[in-house]
Amino acid sequence: MATDLVRALISRLKGRRRHGGFGASTDRSSPSSGRNRIDPELLADDSLDVGARKAVTDRLTLDRRLAENLRILALAAGPSPDITVRHIVTDASLYAAVIHLQGIVDEERVEGVVRTLSSAGATRAQDLINQLGASLLRSSHVATVASFTQLWGALSDGLAVILADGHNQGLACSAQSFKTRPIEEPPTDTTLRGPRQGFIEDLTTNLAMLRQWIRTPNLWIEETNLGHLTHTRLVIAYIKGLASEELLAEVRQRIQRIETDSVLGTGPVEDFIQDTHLSFFPLILRTERPDRVVGNLLEGRVAIMVQNSPFALVAPTDYGMLFQSADDYYEPVPIVFVISVLRVVAFWASILLPGAFVAILTFHHELLPTSLLLRIVGDRAGVPFPVIVEVFLMELTFELLREAGLRLPRAVGSAVTIVGALVLGEAAINAGLVSPSVIIVVATTAIASFILPTFSFDISARLLRFAFIVAGGSIGLFGVQYGIIMVVLILASRRSFGHPYLSPVAPFVRGGWRDYLFRTWHWAKTMRPKLVGGREPIRAPRGQMPRPGASPESEGLQQMKPEGPSDNTRGQ
Secondary structure, eight states, X not given: OHHHHHHHHHHXXXXXXXXXXXXXXXXXEXXXXXXXXXXXXXXXXXXXXXHHHHHHHHTOBOOSOHHHHHHHHHHHHOSOTTXXXXXXXXXXXXXXXXXXXXXXXXXXXXXXXXXXXXXXXXXXXXXXXXXXXXXXXXXXXXXXEXXXXXXXXXXXXXXXXXXXXXXXXXXXXXXXXOOOOOXXXXXXXXXXXXXXXXXXXXXHHHHHHHHXXXXXXXXXXXXXXXXXXXXXXXXXXXXXXXXXXXXXXHHHHHHHTOOOSOOOSHXXXXXXXXXXXXXXXXXXEEEOOHHHXXXXXXXXXXXXXXXXXXXXXXXXXXXXXXXXXXXXXTSOHHHHHHHHHHHHXXXXXXXXXXXXXXXXXXXXXXGXXXXXXHHHHHHTTTOOSOHHHHHHHHHHHHHHHHHHHHHSOHHHHHHHHHHHHHHHHHHHHHTTSSOHHHHHHHHHHHHHHHTOSOHHXXXXXXXXXXXXXXXXXXXXXXXXXXXHHHXXXXXXXXXXXXXXXXXXXXXTOTTTTTTSSSXXXXXXXXXXXXXXXXXSOBOSOSOOOOOTTOOHHHHTOOOOOSOSOOOOOOOO
């Protein structure tokens, strides 16, 4: 794409030259490099758009003259006050400059580079760069830059660039000092017993946390840059030999197809790489917890992480992963089983309860006990609206209060939500606009939606709730039944990077239910998911169930053999 832009730009500039535009300086050879090099004076043309400016800067190479390189920097970056240029004359009377960006470098390290450069005794510019490279290599990472793109990339990464008069290559040495927030518990995925670590906006720190969890060289990390303007770092993390090559090829292909000017987080990446854009349910898991990412990597999945974003994307994702919390793998199995059942019931209750209530009161009065029906009818005696309008308005009001609580400052958000709900509910009942039974149904639905551990999954339930209210108010429980069938069909038709969304339910995988919706014991998780971790299905030997006084010999601890049913696992 950059080549096409350059060609178009050169063609346009040649046309201008024929009409007396830029003259003969449009495209000429650099006397220092001997390569075709576009004239940097083109950057002084204010009529060039950002694509044309990028096409010019991509072809700019460094000159042997220090003043020319500084002029190129000034033309490309403009009068930016955060660009610092330190002019230095060495002991051997060589002219040099140290360039860096303020705020993202350590000033003390830059001062050390300046002192080393000033005391250098080399008499030639090339010898000076080589001497500095050998000297600085002992204390920091160094790299050679030969083009403006490499120069600006090094400056943006927090490196200090050294340019010498008489040499067409510079030297970049590490001096990063980015201001980042400390590692703390993620606010979107809290836990009571697990670790308190959460990803931050610094990609290097996030990768270091993964390395602390998975201490094996088989944890491979592939890096690329996205965004023509932002040049955002993106990495793909996986365990070599565990993640399937078909999955890795699909992930790489989808990421390579991304052509955009900016990537500001994992949200745009998710939009580009998910299987379909018409889905109420999240097809890619988003999490801020390193332990959750590690657990999925150990199953053969792939994690995608982006600079300046604390969220990691995990692919492929299935329906059961959205019901799981990090607490599930740190608490006893019987307790987790009960909580998991509550989550499943709460999810479907948050979707179906308002619609079923509307359907029963509108079409199916005989399903309610007579005493309860008479009480509800008595409460609704003065209400001027049908029950579907009541429920719809109260659900809409509650959603407004929820969004207001999220957007307001934390100190007042919760207070506004609680007080607003109490005041509005009580006032609506006293005014005769809604009945108490509707308030109870709406409040129960809201509480059920809060139980879900995945926020994006909760949003799906909130959207489907209104569809079921309309279906129940139109044709009664038959509409609710048809809605359930449609939701199941949609779930069964969805795929995440080619992986069936309802696996191991559809398609059915024998033995894959052990750790799907409900966690099993760690000693029972002997197999990885068949459809994801098929390259290395064995996870642990059998026969490790704890028994008083038992030993591996008495238990007949089995060796790691490939036979046996496949267990779907999610834990660490």
